[in-house]
Amino acid sequence: MTGKPKKPKLEHSELSGEFTEGDMTVLVDIFRPAGTQEDWRMEVITPDEDLIEWEEPFATDREAFDEFLATVARDGIKTFFDDSDPAVH
Numbered sequence: 001m002t003g004k005p006k007k008p009k010l011e012h013s014e015l016s017g018e019f020t021e022g023d024m025t026v027l028v029d030i031f032r033p034a035g036t037q038e039d040w041r042m043e044v045i046t047p048d049e050d051l052i053e054w055e056e057p058f059a060t061d062r063e064a065f066d067e068f069l070a071t072v073a074r075d076g077i078k079t080f081f082d083d084s085d086p087a088v089h
Contacts, residue, residue, distance in 0.1 A: 008033045008034070009033070009034040009035075010031045010032065010033060010034055011031060011032055011033070011034040011035070011036075012029065012030065012031045013030035013031065013040065013061035013064070013065070014061075015028070015030055015061050015062065015064070015065040016028055016029050016030045016031070019068070019072075019077070021072060021076070021077040022077070024077045024078065024080075024081065025047065026044050026045065026046055026047075026077065026080050027044070027045040027046075028042070028043075028044055028065070028068055029042065029043045029044075029045065030042050030058075030061045030064045030065060031043075038057075039057030039058055039059055040057060040058045040059075040060065040061045040063075040064045041053070041054070041057055041058075041064075042054045042058065042064040042065075042067070042068065044068065044080050046080055046081060050080070050081075052080055054067070
């Protein structure tokens with residue numbers, strides 16, 4: 001009898017956290033498997049628990065966060081609140 005595979009433990013970047021622009025706040029989560037040197041993944045979670053994830057990983061957590069900031073600068077934080085299909089960047 002086999003149990004469910006365990007989810008790998010994740011290391012979260014110190015750059016992860018809440019980000020607010022105007023009256024809108026999202027959670028930026030930058031992570032990779034704990035104890036590895038693998039590339040970083042990034043997700044943005046809205047207060048309604050909509051999940052926006054980037055398909056491509058990032059070499060560093062700073063590159064991931066800079067991409068998030070560039071997206072907000074280019075499209076505004078409202079881009080994460082669009083009511084269309086789930087976004088993938």
